[in-house]
Amino acid sequence: MIQKKICMVGMFATGKTSLVQKFVYSKFSEKYHSTVGVKIDRKQVEVEGTTVNLLLWDLAGKDEFQDVPASYLRGSGGLFYVVDGTRRETLEQLYALHEMAHETVGDVPTTVALNKKDLTDQWLLRTDDYDTLSDHGLHALGTSAKTGEGVEEAFLWLAAATIKS
Amino acid sequence: MTDDSDRFKLKGSIDAYGMSHVGKVREVNEDHFFLAAATKALTVQQTNLDNVHAFDHLKQSEAHLFVVADGVGSIGGGRLASGTAVQALGTYIGRTMGCYYSFDVEGENEFLENLENAVQHAHKTVQREYSSHGKGPATTLTMVALIWPRAYIIHVGDSRAYYLRKGRLRQLTRDQTMGELMIDEGIMKEEQVERSSLGSTLSSAIGAEILPSVGLIDLEWNDVMLLCTDGLTRHVGDDGIAEILQRTPNAKTACEQLVDAALEGGGRDNVTVVVGKMNSAENG
Numbered sequence: 001m002i003q004k005k006i007c008m009v010g011m012f013a014t015g016k017t018s019l020v021q022k023f024v025y026s027k028f029s030e031k032y033h034s035t036v037g038v039k040i041d042r043k044q045v046e047v048e049g050t051t052v053n054l055l056l057w058d059l060a061g062k063d064e065f066q067d068v069p070a071s072y073l074r075g076s077g078g079l080f081y082v083v084d085g086t087r088r089e090t091l092e093q094l095y096a097l098h099e100m101a102h103e104t105v106g107d108v109p110t111t112v113a114l115n116k117k118d119l120t121d122q123w124l125l126r127t128d129d130y131d132t133l134s135d136h137g138l139h140a141l142g143t144s145a146k147t148g149e150g151v152e153e154a155f156l157w158l159a160a161a162t163i164k165s
Numbered sequence: 166m167t168d169d170s171d172r173f174k175l176k177g178s179i180d181a182y183g184m185s186h187v188g189k190v191r192e193v194n195e196d197h198f199f200l201a202a203a204t205k206a207l208t209v210q211q212t213n214l215d216n217v218h219a220f221d222h223l224k225q226s227e228a229h230l231f232v233v234a235d236g237v238g239s240i241g242g243g244r245l246a247s248g249t250a251v252q253a254l255g256t257y258i259g260r261t262m263g264c265y266y267s268f269d270v271e272g273e274n275e276f277l278e279n280l281e282n283a284v285q286h287a288h289k290t291v292q293r294e295y296s297s298h299g300k301g302p303a304t305t306l307t308m309v310a311l312i313w314p315r316a317y318i319i320h321v322g323d324s325r326a327y328y329l330r331k332g333r334l335r336q337l338t339r340d341q342t343m344g345e346l347m348i349d350e351g352i353m354k355e356e357q358v359e360r361s362s363l364g365s366t367l368s369s370a371i372g373a374e375i376l377p378s379v380g381l382i383d384l385e386w387n388d389v390m391l392l393c394t395d396g397l398t399r400h401v402g403d404d405g406i407a408e409i410l411q412r413t414p415n416a417k418t419a420c421e422q423l424v425d426a427a428l429e430g431g432g433r434d435n436v437t438v439v440v441g442k443m444n445s446a447e448n449g
């Protein structure tokens with residue numbers, strides 16, 4: 001069986017833990033818990049006839065007190081970035097995180113979850129944001145950890161990309 | 166950023182100490198703790214290799230294991246459960262742990278799986294030993310395996326792991342209680358849980374149903390690690406814990422003062438603490 005380490009990376013409170021919880025346990029909690037260090041979960045998936053054991057490293061989000069330590073990213077087979085679609089700054093700061101991660105792990109498959117899509121009235125991302133992501137070579141997908149929209153698709157897309165790389 | 170070449174090079178020392186007290190109310194101490202260190206060293210005795218320093222990184226490779234467990238059950242049953250779990254865990258790890266010179270993704274995952282298997286082994290041992298007791302005793306179990314600078318945390322129940330960095334105390338584990346579950350599911354609010362007994366009813370425990378939580382953190386010199394049972398946290402708040410961990414010169418004194426604070430706060434439960442101070446060599 002193939003094993004792939006996937007790191008969940010993003011600013012604080014973008015919904016990284018909620019996406020993992022939804023994907024692995026089909027659960028969603030409205031209560032916010034700040035992740036400290038790294039929380040690790042596993043999920044086995046079938047992609048294109050191959051069984052892949054995903055090791056999901058849910059990293060504490062970057063905030064004023066802490067950066068994302070490069071040491072956690074080493075050995076990643078894929079990076080799962082998470083942006084909060086209701087906070088534009090989480091997208092703007094993603095590019096710096098991507099640059100740091102790229103320096104550490106090189107060219108590994110990445111996807112960007114534009115999360116909290118259920119909050120349509122607070123959504124702040126525009127069409128040109130999607131174009132900019134594409135210009136950076138980043139695959140992006142709208143997700144909602146609350147409703148489950150796009151969650152499975154995002155993880156499976158990344159899993160498939162990791163076995164092709 | 167932690168560079169791989171620094172891995173396993175101890176530029177300081179780890180001062181660890183544990184203490185357990187029955188408290189002021191209970192007759193039996195149902196808590197247990199366990200501290201262990203495993204050392205691997207390759208000492209070159211003689212060679213004609215040009216680069217004798219090629220093996221320097223193998224000179225000192227230490228793994229530290231910190232465990233606390235808080236038994237629950239009928240009188241005396243909790244003590245048996247926590248003791249059995251800690252003993253089974255220590256034995257399993259002592260027999261199987263060893264590959265910690267270098268980690269690639271596969272190696273690190275294998276190591277983590279090994280720690281999880283040790284917890285499962287402890288769980289099955291408690292179930293097997295006390296299956297004749299009907300709804301047998303159970304226990305919390307919080308374990309940290311520290312291979313500098315990385316601390317791997319496996320957690321079942323409501324004992325806790327914390328770390329203190331630059332005066333800021335952070336909780337590394339989340340209590341696995343029915344109360345937390347109810348809040349997460351949106352069934353109850355925090356105030357409702359506080360008024361009920363669900364806040365102390367375990368949703369995951371060794372010997373009963375378990376869903377171990379796995380995590381890690383890279384430590385820095387001068388960080389302090391704390392593992393404790395709820396006999397401490399029900400009487401001493403985060404600020405009090407942080408203040409004691411910061412002001413005490415060594416792990417033993419920190420343990421003594423934490424236990425004293427819990428007793429002064431009422432000592433209604435058994436109290437167990439394990440403290441690991443990451444002492445930088447630069448601080449003398």
